[in-house]
Amino acid sequence: MTIRNIAIIAHVDHGKTTLVDALLKQGGAFAAHEQVGELLMDSNAQERERGITIYAKNASILLKAEQFPSLLQEDCKVNIVDTPGHADFGSEVERILRTVDSVLLLVDAQEGPMPQTKFVLKKSLEIGIKPIVIINKIDKPAARPLQVVDMVFDLFVALGASHEQLDFPVVFTVAREGIAKRKFEEHAEDLTALFTLIIEKVAPAAQKVDAPFRMQPSNLGYDNYVGRLAIGRVFEGVAVVGSKVWIKREGGSTRTGKITKVYTYEGMERREAAEARAGDIVILAGVPDIDVGETITTDEGAPVLPALRIDPPTISMFFLVNNSPFAGKEGKLVTTRHIKSRLQKERETNVGLHVEEIPNSDAYKVSGRGELHLSVLIEQMRREGFELQVSRPEVILREGQGRKEEPIEQVIIDVPETYAGTVIDMLSRRKGELVEMREGQVAAVDAHGATSRHVRMEFTAPTRGLLGLRGDFIIETRGEGILTHAFLRYEPYKGDLPGRTCGSIISMVAGDATAYDLWKLEERGKLFIGPQTPIYEGMIIGESAKDQDLVVNVTKGKKLSNMRASGSDEAITLTPVKPMTLEQALEYIGDDELVEVTPKSIRLRKKLLSEHERKRAKK
Numbered sequence: 001m002t003i004r005n006i007a008i009i010a011h012v013d014h015g016k017t018t019l020v021d022a023l024l025k026q027g028g029a030f031a032a033h034e035q036v037g038e039l040l041m042d043s044n045a046q047e048r049e050r051g052i053t054i055y056a057k058n059a060s061i062l063l064k065a066e067q068f069p070s071l072l073q074e075d076c077k078v079n080i081v082d083t084p085g086h087a088d089f090g091s092e093v094e095r096i097l098r099t100v101d102s103v104l105l106l107v108d109a110q111e112g113p114m115p116q117t118k119f120v121l122k123k124s125l126e127i128g129i130k131p132i133v134i135i136n137k138i139d140k141p142a143a144r145p146l147q148v149v150d151m152v153f154d155l156f157v158a159l160g161a162s163h164e165q166l167d168f169p170v171v172f173t174v175a176r177e178g179i180a181k182r183k184f185e186e187h188a189e190d191l192t193a194l195f196t197l198i199i200e201k202v203a204p205a206a207q208k209v210d211a212p213f214r215m216q217p218s219n220l221g222y223d224n225y226v227g228r229l230a231i232g233r234v235f236e237g238v239a240v241v242g243s244k245v246w247i248k249r250e251g252g253s254t255r256t257g258k259i260t261k262v263y264t265y266e267g268m269e270r271r272e273a274a275e276a277r278a279g280d281i282v283i284l285a286g287v288p289d290i291d292v293g294e295t296i297t298t299d300e301g302a303p304v305l306p307a308l309r310i311d312p313p314t315i316s317m318f319f320l321v322n323n324s325p326f327a328g329k330e331g332k333l334v335t336t337r338h339i340k341s342r343l344q345k346e347r348e349t350n351v352g353l354h355v356e357e358i359p360n361s362d363a364y365k366v367s368g369r370g371e372l373h374l375s376v377l378i379e380q381m382r383r384e385g386f387e388l389q390v391s392r393p394e395v396i397l398r399e400g401q402g403r404k405e406e407p408i409e410q411v412i413i414d415v416p417e418t419y420a421g422t423v424i425d426m427l428s429r430r431k432g433e434l435v436e437m438r439e440g441q442v443a444a445v446d447a448h449g450a451t452s453r454h455v456r457m458e459f460t461a462p463t464r465g466l467l468g469l470r471g472d473f474i475i476e477t478r479g480e481g482i483l484t485h486a487f488l489r490y491e492p493y494k495g496d497l498p499g500r501t502c503g504s505i506i507s508m509v510a511g512d513a514t515a516y517d518l519w520k521l522e523e524r525g526k527l528f529i530g531p532q533t534p535i536y537e538g539m540i541i542g543e544s545a546k547d548q549d550l551v552v553n554v555t556k557g558k559k560l561s562n563m564r565a566s567g568s569d570e571a572i573t574l575t576p577v578k579p580m581t582l583e584q585a586l587e588y589i590g591d592d593e594l595v596e597v598t599p600k601s602i603r604l605r606k607k608l609l610s611e612h613e614r615k616r617a618k619k
């Protein structure tokens, strides 16, 4: 049996997971009678809810020689890694590229190449991969597949692709219907054209079995029974269950261990195997402290495999024990000890995450690759029953060449033309610089074939300025714009940014909010809570229309007097309030504020709860 290892890479939402599902279906990963749904590979609850892939996942398909008689002499196992497209998980993609022989670079036939397309393609080209290009979603009314092929070609050129790489094969797909064809005009029924291309263009993995076993974990997993798992490609050799191994790292000490379990991928399942063989992507258990990038070998003298780069974190936040007046009411896991052991467990598998204990405090500094990277963890913890408080996300600066440097991102914005001015204003206030502006994708095609267009703008902007941008962007562009950004490079610090322009509305007492008091407040800002919400002193209940904090009592209710004016008094109609999501809350809070997270609620609060304390702190 030969093995071919591929990863599927793209910008967020271009259809990777949908295509992997379709490949698995046609590849016979499911029994004929099995009822299968959509986006099977997005198996995690948050992935399903958010509609994005958060964790890279492996699967495999067995292509039988008899299905491809002219192409295959023996059966071929295709290991496929579905990667996340969101920029926060980009460094994971980079590591995965080292475990595969080729990539399927997928591009949306309407949107064309986007920031993450560029990022993942650049990384692939750098390590010499020859990608197969897939133009997906050609069924969209505004799709422009051939134009997108040209754009992809230009991107290859711009990234310095070699002649061989530039000669990339293209296949057009409708992943959602499981259709692939080499020529756009052709008719196709299934994905055979893509399978054929994979067999033809992806070199079979070298299966050098007569060398000492060497494997390098590119990812980690965890299993309740067997502990930490090392996931990666076996470069050479064979290791059987029970083998003694040496774990080596560049410039580090060598330790020993024993392989207790080996698994390989079969369809979407993990199957126990007797041995791990060269060329395959496997999961090993038995080394409890194994880390990404180390070399696991059966020969003490074998050289270490080249180090893997793990990108340093760009954003950090403090995780604190919940000490609000409502602490412990809604969660089961609330102590420092709980939080500490949970964060330690997270470190086992969450490769880019850093956790630092702050001495003599109930706080941890948790750093990651972006807001989403951290908010997924917080959301996971609250679902498990944790209560905690988190501070405003902060960008991590670094010292470079004797000066302060900060992360800069590439920002791509697609909006209807009418909003272009507003968007440019918004970005320049946040120290963004317009790099390019051109006619963007077709936004809509009406019944007569007339089109309306978007403009596409490219900016560079400091990550600092992008924190909290999304909420404003959606409001300012009435939800019609698309905003994506991805890390570009470090640059000298751009200077202070204007802070939040609005103050908070803060409760001065504990109690239950009354409809009447909230109604009176409506003209003074935007409320975050509805009537009967229990509140405490120092809790933030809204955003003030002015730039100053506003301290109020909303628990009084209307004093009943003898003079009832009219029956309409009781019929107060409040503007409905949508509870803030965790992400919105994190975007909103200022430096002197916290988000209180429990399994049931997201509350906002001042760090200092009493007005008196806050005044004193200001002096």
Ligand SMILES: Nc1nc2c(ncn2[C@@H]2O[C@H](COP(=O)(O)OP(=O)(O)OP(=O)(O)O)[C@@H](O)[C@H]2O)c(=O)[nH]1
Pocket (backbone or CB within 6 Å): 010, 011, 012, 013, 014, 015, 016, 017, 018, 019, 039, 051, 052, 053, 054, 083, 084, 085, 086, 136, 137, 138, 139, 140, 173, 174, 175, 176, 177
């Ligand atoms: N019209 C159309 N929609 C598609 C096609 N393929 C995928 N989609 C839709 O595009 C959306 C995103 O698909 P996913 O497969 O989750 O995209 P992804 O690239 O895995 O996204 P991330 O993992 O978040 O980066 C889903 O709503 C799919 O149903 C297609 O060929 N045509």
Ligand SMILES: [Mg+2]
Pocket (backbone or CB within 6 Å): 016, 017, 018, 042, 052, 053, 082, 083, 084, 085
């Ligand atoms: Mg996906």
